[in-house]
Amino acid sequence: MTAACTAGHDDALAISHIKSRGGSFYETRVAAKAKGPESCLLCHGPGKIADIKVMHGQ
Numbered sequence: 001m002t003a004a005c006t007a008g009h010d011d012a013l014a015i016s017h018i019k020s021r022g023g024s025f026y027e028t029r030v031a032a033k034a035k036g037p038e039s040c041l042l043c044h045g046p047g048k049i050a051d052i053k054v055m056h057g058q
């Protein structure tokens, strides 16, 4: 999700938001995996507070 979403959302605020929620930048797969899964869909999944489909439809 970090890789896909930062293609567009790449300002400092967006990047710090993503980093603080488990997103990894320029890390090895092993290091990224060790941090555990990205938590993005807790808030950005369907029907959640920042549903991606709803946000991109605005």
Ligand code: HEC
Binding pocket: 001, 002, 005, 006, 009, 010, 014, 017, 018, 019, 021, 022, 023, 038, 039, 040, 041, 042, 043, 044, 049, 050
């Ligand atoms: C605790 C809830 C929560 C989690 C977890 C979360 N987000 Fe968000 N995110 C939000 C909210 C709320 C917004 C603001 C939505 C709005 O603009 O109203 C937001 C905004 C964003 C934006 C738009 C920023 C901009 O450019 O304005 C991006 C991109 C984003 N999140 C990506 C991610 C990614 C990738 C992850 C996982 C690594 C993630 N988020 C995890 C709640 C969350």
